[in-house]
Amino acid sequence: MRLNAIVFIISILMLTACKKGNSGIQPTLGDITQSVYASGVVKADGQYIVYPTTSGVLRKVKVTVGDAIVLGQPLFELDNDKAQLSTESAQLAYQLSNENSRYIQDKIAEMQLTVQNAKDKLRLDESIYNRNVKVKDQGGVSEVDFEKVELAYKSSKLAYETAQNRLNQLRIQLKNEQSKNRINVRLSEKSESDFTVKSAFSGQLFDVLVKEGALVSPQTPLAVIGKANSFLLELEVDENDMVQVTVGQKVLVTMDSYKGQVFEAEVDKIYPIMDERSRTFKIEARFIKTPAKLYPNLTAEANIIIHTKKNTITIPKNYLVDKEYVLVNGDEKRKVKIGLSDYQNVEITEGLKAGETIYLKE
Incomplete structure (x- = not known):
C-alpha cells in the first residue's frame, strides 16, 4: 500500500510540474525585422x-x-630564351626584307622611266595618228599606211598601260613586303613581352x-592584387531569397575576426546571374563604417534587412502551431494571421491581442 501511495504522489507531482512548465506566455509588443541570410568573404576593392x-x-x-x-x-x-630567338629571327628577316625592299625600289625607279618613255611614245604616236585621220579623210594617205599608223598608236597605248600596271604592282609589292615584316617583328616583340x-x-x-x-x-x-585600405564584402544569397534583395538595403555583418561585434554595410551591387553549382547569386556590399583592420578573404556572415516593423505583436516561432494557429486556454486552437518573421519570432497581425496568454504545444 505504501508503494502504491508513493507512486501516486510522484505522478501527481509530475503532472503539476508539467502544467507549471507550460504556464503560458503573453505576446510581446515591439519591433520585428525580416532579413535574408548571406555568407561570403571580405575582398579588396578591385581585387x-x-x-x-x-x-x-x-x-x-x-x-x-x-x-x-x-x-x-x-x-x-x-x-623567354625561345621568344628572344624568335625576335632575333624576325629582326633578321626584317633586315633581309629591307634589302629586298631596296631591290624593289630600284625596280620601281626603272619602271617609272619605262612608264615615262612609254607615255612619251604614246603622245607622239597619238599625234601622228590624229594627223593621219584628217589626211585620210581628204584621201591623202593610203589605207595600208593608215593602218600602220593606227597599229603603232594602239601598240604604244597598250605598252603604256602595261608599264603603268607593272609600276602599280611593284608599289603594292613593296608596301606589302614592308608591312608584313614590320608586323612579324611586332608580333615577336609582343610574344617576348608576354x-x-x-x-x-x-x-x-x-x-x-x-x-x-x-x-x-x-x-x-x-x-593577388587589390586596392590598399579599400575593402568590400562579396556575399552569396540563396536563389530562394534573391528576389527580395535590392541595391541600397542595409546589411548587418559579423566576422570571426571581430567576435561579438556587428558592422553595418549596404548592398552596392547585384550580379544578375545565378551560379548553377551553388544555386546562389553574388552581391557586393560596402561597409558604412569600415572596421579598423581588414584583410582579403576574411569570412563574413550577413543579414540583409528586407523589412522592419515597429510596435507590432510578436510571439516565439515555436508557439505557432501548424503555421497558422496558437493555443489559448490551455489547449484551444485559435487561427491567427502572421506577418513578418525572423529567426526567433513571428509577427501576429490578426487573431491575438497583446494581453492574452498562449501556450506551447506539448
Whole structure:
C-alpha cells in the first residue's frame, strides 16, 4: 500500500510540474525585422588574381608581398630564351626584307622611266595618228599606211598601260613586303613581352602564389592584387531569397575576426546571374563604417534587412502551431494571421491581442 501511495504522489507531482512548465506566455509588443541570410568573404576593392598569358618556367619574382604596385609594373619574369630567338629571327628577316625592299625600289625607279618613255611614245604616236585621220579623210594617205599608223598608236597605248600596271604592282609589292615584316617583328616583340607579367592597375600586392623555378601556364594563378585600405564584402544569397534583395538595403555583418561585434554595410551591387553549382547569386556590399583592420578573404556572415516593423505583436516561432494557429486556454486552437518573421519570432497581425496568454504545444 505504501508503494502504491508513493507512486501516486510522484505522478501527481509530475503532472503539476508539467502544467507549471507550460504556464503560458503573453505576446510581446515591439519591433520585428525580416532579413535574408548571406555568407561570403571580405575582398579588396578591385581585387584580382594575376595570370600569365603564356607558358614557361618562372625565372624571377620581382616583387614582395605587401609592396605597393603601380600600373604596368613588372611582377614576374618567365624564361623567354625561345621568344628572344624568335625576335632575333624576325629582326633578321626584317633586315633581309629591307634589302629586298631596296631591290624593289630600284625596280620601281626603272619602271617609272619605262612608264615615262612609254607615255612619251604614246603622245607622239597619238599625234601622228590624229594627223593621219584628217589626211585620210581628204584621201591623202593610203589605207595600208593608215593602218600602220593606227597599229603603232594602239601598240604604244597598250605598252603604256602595261608599264603603268607593272609600276602599280611593284608599289603594292613593296608596301606589302614592308608591312608584313614590320608586323612579324611586332608580333615577336609582343610574344617576348608576354614573358614579363605586369600589373593591370595600381594597388597592393597581397600574396604571391608561386615560387621561382615553377612551371606555369595561363591557368596558373601567380599573385593577388587589390586596392590598399579599400575593402568590400562579396556575399552569396540563396536563389530562394534573391528576389527580395535590392541595391541600397542595409546589411548587418559579423566576422570571426571581430567576435561579438556587428558592422553595418549596404548592398552596392547585384550580379544578375545565378551560379548553377551553388544555386546562389553574388552581391557586393560596402561597409558604412569600415572596421579598423581588414584583410582579403576574411569570412563574413550577413543579414540583409528586407523589412522592419515597429510596435507590432510578436510571439516565439515555436508557439505557432501548424503555421497558422496558437493555443489559448490551455489547449484551444485559435487561427491567427502572421506577418513578418525572423529567426526567433513571428509577427501576429490578426487573431491575438497583446494581453492574452498562449501556450506551447506539448
